[in-house]
Amino acid sequence: MLSLIDLLLSRLASLLPSELKSNEFIKLAVPHRHSMLLSQRRATLIVNRVRMFAFLFAVLTPIWGIIDVMVFSYPLWLGLATFRLLACAAFVCLLLFYRPSGNLFDAYRALALLFAVPTLFYIASHTLLGEYQLTQLSAVVAAGYAFLPFVLMAGLAIFPLTLLENLVMASVLLLAHAIAGYLSWATLNWPSYAGGFWLLLLIAGVAALASLSQLAFMIALVRQAIRDPLTGVFSRGSGQEILTLQWDTARRHDTGLAVAFIDLDHFKPINDTYGHEAGDLVLRSCAQHMLSSLRSTDTLLRWGGEEFVVIMPDTDREQARLALERIVRRGLGVRPDGKAVTASIGLAERCTDFVESAAELLELADRRMYLAKTSGRNRLCFESDDAAVETSAA
Numbered sequence: 001m002l003s004l005i006d007l008l009l010s011r012l013a014s015l016l017p018s019e020l021k022s023n024e025f026i027k028l029a030v031p032h033r034h035s036m037l038l039s040q041r042r043a044t045l046i047v048n049r050v051r052m053f054a055f056l057f058a059v060l061t062p063i064w065g066i067i068d069v070m071v072f073s074y075p076l077w078l079g080l081a082t083f084r085l086l087a088c089a090a091f092v093c094l095l096l097f098y099r100p101s102g103n104l105f106d107a108y109r110a111l112a113l114l115f116a117v118p119t120l121f122y123i124a125s126h127t128l129l130g131e132y133q134l135t136q137l138s139a140v141v142a143a144g145y146a147f148l149p150f151v152l153m154a155g156l157a158i159f160p161l162t163l164l165e166n167l168v169m170a171s172v173l174l175l176a177h178a179i180a181g182y183l184s185w186a187t188l189n190w191p192s193y194a195g196g197f198w199l200l201l202l203i204a205g206v207a208a209l210a211s212l213s214q215l216a217f218m219i220a221l222v223r224q225a226i227r228d229p230l231t232g233v234f235s236r237g238s239g240q241e242i243l244t245l246q247w248d249t250a251r252r253h254d255t256g257l258a259v260a261f262i263d264l265d266h267f268k269p270i271n272d273t274y275g276h277e278a279g280d281l282v283l284r285s286c287a288q289h290m291l292s293s294l295r296s297t298d299t300l301l302r303w304g305g306e307e308f309v310v311i312m313p314d315t316d317r318e319q320a321r322l323a324l325e326r327i328v329r330r331g332l333g334v335r336p337d338g339k340a341v342t343a344s345i346g347l348a349e350r351c352t353d354f355v356e357s358a359a360e361l362l363e364l365a366d367r368r369m370y371l372a373k374t375s376g377r378n379r380l381c382f383e384s385d386d387a388a389v390e391t392s393a394a
């Protein structure tokens with residue numbers, strides 16, 4: 001029995017996108033496990049696709065009106081044309097006034113508006129068409145209106161959504177379909193309605209698979225773009241983006257934000273004596289040592305060469321100093337000759353140092369790191385005079 005479950009689980013795992021690491025699968029299920037940068041890029045992509053969809057609908061919605069004029073009686077086509085123009089105006093507004101902000105809740109709002117407009121149009125047109133006895137060609141054209149929920153459900157495929165988000169969106173569309181069925185209860189053709197419901201479920205499944213595989217590619221691409229390939233910690237560019245976001249949050253809530261510049265001491269002799277490979281190994285192990293001592297909300301990035309930066313949100317200078325001393329005490333790894341790796345560290349904090357921008361904060365931490373270097377290395381400097389504190393690694 002257990003081996004059957006193992007077999008099933010391994011078969012299921014082989015269906016998952018190979019671009020993802022096993023600890024990333026959860027990111028396909030729920031959005032709150034996404035990193036800040038992934039959320040930001042996903043939010044931007046979702047809003048851009050909403051605008052693309054809105055453009056398509058804004059152009060195509062009025063065009064169908066020509067067919068309505070040809071087959072429906074005057075009051076009916078006028079009613080439908082009014083709905084079409086209103087929908088078209090809503091799509092144009094969405095296209096003109098909605099711009100990507102990088103905020104996921106803005107993206108959800110854009111998505112909700114995009115789907116709300118055709119859903120309302122569908123319910124309104126369905127109700128209006130239900131009031132008329134349609135025959136032959138007009139009945140065939142009216143049947144075309146029933147395709148709208150299917151188009152919307154299929155449209156979900158163009159967004160990189162998680163499983164949870166797909167379930168929410170698909171449930172809303174199924175509910176809209178159910179409401180439309182309820183509104184035409186008396187004349188409902190049950191076999192065709194049930195068939196429509198089944199088809200909607202099928203499209204929802206296919207759209208969710210397409211949406212999830214897009215998300216998987218996105219997660220892998222973002223990981224490659226934002227991570228330093230040698231150490232796996234954040235790269236310099238993405239680290240700067242994170243710092244800017246953290247800076248904005250800290251300023252908005254008037255909370256502390258600490259930044260530490262960490263430069264490994266005497267790293268060149270490792271390369272010169274033991275080779276570049278040995279140097280790479282030390283860098284990797286050092287990054288792992290630091291990561292294991294940091295909080296999950298802190299960010300470690302490789303600034304370049306043997307320089308790292310730690311961003312500590314919601315942290316004042318004293319807390320940051322204690323955290324850095326703890327990191328050094330636990331160790332930064334060992335050099336190939338067996339001695340402990342040491343570092344010169346510069347610390348700056350938004351509130352204590354009265355800095356005006358994220359760049360200024362980083363620059364101050366860098367200057368203090370240099371001060372720690374020139375004061376004898378293996379120490380932490382958190383003030384601008386030469387109050388460098390020797391750390392206890394060596």
Ligand SMILES: Nc1nc2c(ncn2[C@@H]2O[C@H](COP(=O)(O)OP(=O)(O)OP(=O)(O)O)[C@@H](O)[C@H]2O)c(=O)[nH]1
Pocket residue numbers: 230263264265266267268269271275276277278279280283304305306373377
């Ligand atoms: N193995 C390896 N070495 C690197 C990498 N990037 C930079 N380096 C080396 O890191 C060394 C940095 O040397 P320096 O800037 O002189 O610093 P240092 O020897 O640590 O001296 P201090 O910082 O003054 O204590 C250089 O030899 C670079 O070639 C890398 O990705 N892998």
